[in-house]
Amino acid sequence: MILPVGFYHRPTLDVARELLGKVLVCKSPDGVAAGMIVEAEAYIGEEDPACHAAVGRTARNAPLYGPAGLAYVYLNYGLHDMVNAVTEAAGHPSAVLIRALEPVEGLALMRRRRAQAPWRKGKAAVADHELCRGPGNLTRALGITLADNLRPLTRGRLTIRDENLDVGPVAWDSRIGIRVGTDRPWRVTISGNQCVSGVRSRKSQCGMLGDRPRSSLS
DNA sequence: CGTTCGATGCACT
DNA sequence: GTGCATCGAACGT
Numbered sequence: 001m002i003l004p005v006g007f008y009h010r011p012t013l014d015v016a017r018e019l020l021g022k023v024l025v026c027k028s029p030d031g032v033a034a035g036m037i038v039e040a041e042a043y044i045g046e047e048d049p050a051c052h053a054a055v056g057r058t059a060r061n062a063p064l065y066g067p068a069g070l071a072y073v074y075l076n077y078g079l080h081d082m083v084n085a086v087t088e089a090a091g092h093p094s095a096v097l098i099r100a101l102e103p104v105e106g107l108a109l110m111r112r113r114r115a116q117a118p119w120r121k122g123k124a125a126v127a128d129h130e131l132c133r134g135p136g137n138l139t140r141a142l143g144i145t146l147a148d149n150l151r152p153l154t155r156g157r158l159t160i161r162d163e164n165l166d167v168g169p170v171a172w173d174s175r176i177g178i179r180v181g182t183d184r185p186w187r188v189t190i191s192g193n194q195c196v197s198g199v200r201s202r203k204s205q206c207g208m209l210g211d212r213p214r215s216s217l218s
Numbered sequence: 219c220g221t222t223c224g225a226t227g228c229a230c231t
Numbered sequence: 232g233t234g235c236a237t238c239g240a241a242c243g244t
Contacts, residue, residue, distance in 0.1 A: 041236070051236090060228085078227035080226095175236070176236075181236095
């Protein structure tokens with residue numbers, strides 16, 4: 001079942017938590033690629049210094065201010081397209097960044113796309129659990145680009161499905177790769193999943209379990 | 219093991 | 232002109 005708009009039209013932390021275990025699907029003429037979401041981050045409002053809306057409404061971040069259930073895709077570092085699910089009511093700029101997937105369908109297509117990255121030409125193939133590890137990697141593996149910005153996630157080429165997959169324990173910790181707003185524990189992951197990005201082979205990521213971060217500031 | 223740093227393009231000041 | 236919600240190679244310990 002494809003997640004309905006109502007799923008996204010809720011508090012962003014709840015959406016982030018419940019996106020774990022759901023399946024992001026991208027169809028293209030080359031085939032279908034899909035993966036289970038194992039890592040996500042919440043970006044909530046103009047008061048969140050790490051949210052793109054912290055600078056107020058601009059041409060780029062306008063999708064954050066729109067209705068829930070749309071994709072917000074933008075280019076980062078000139079190299080990587082990042083995909084978010086817009087959440088909450090229109091006028092409340094917020095979204096969930098999808099940071100890693102466990103590949104489910106279209107592994108061969110993912111491998112082909114990853115190998116096409118300019119910096120990967122002539123390099124060894126990536127392992128299956130690395131195909132969608134990291135926000136830039138997963139968009140490349142699924143073929144998600146800026147052309148998917150503002151696309152509804154409730155039908156068509158780009159969707160998120162509930163396939164009743166088991167999730168198990170989840171952990172909240174601070175968001176990755178940002179210079180501000182690191183105090184907010186708004187990154188959520190499936191504990192122990194090999195496809196989660198971030199610090200490698202680090203001793204057990206101090207994490208709390210549960211439906212909400214221990215100290216949510218919202 | 220760890221840390222540094224270049225590639226790359228565009229929105230924003 | 233500056234600075235990224237990154238990736239991965241290169242280098243140091």
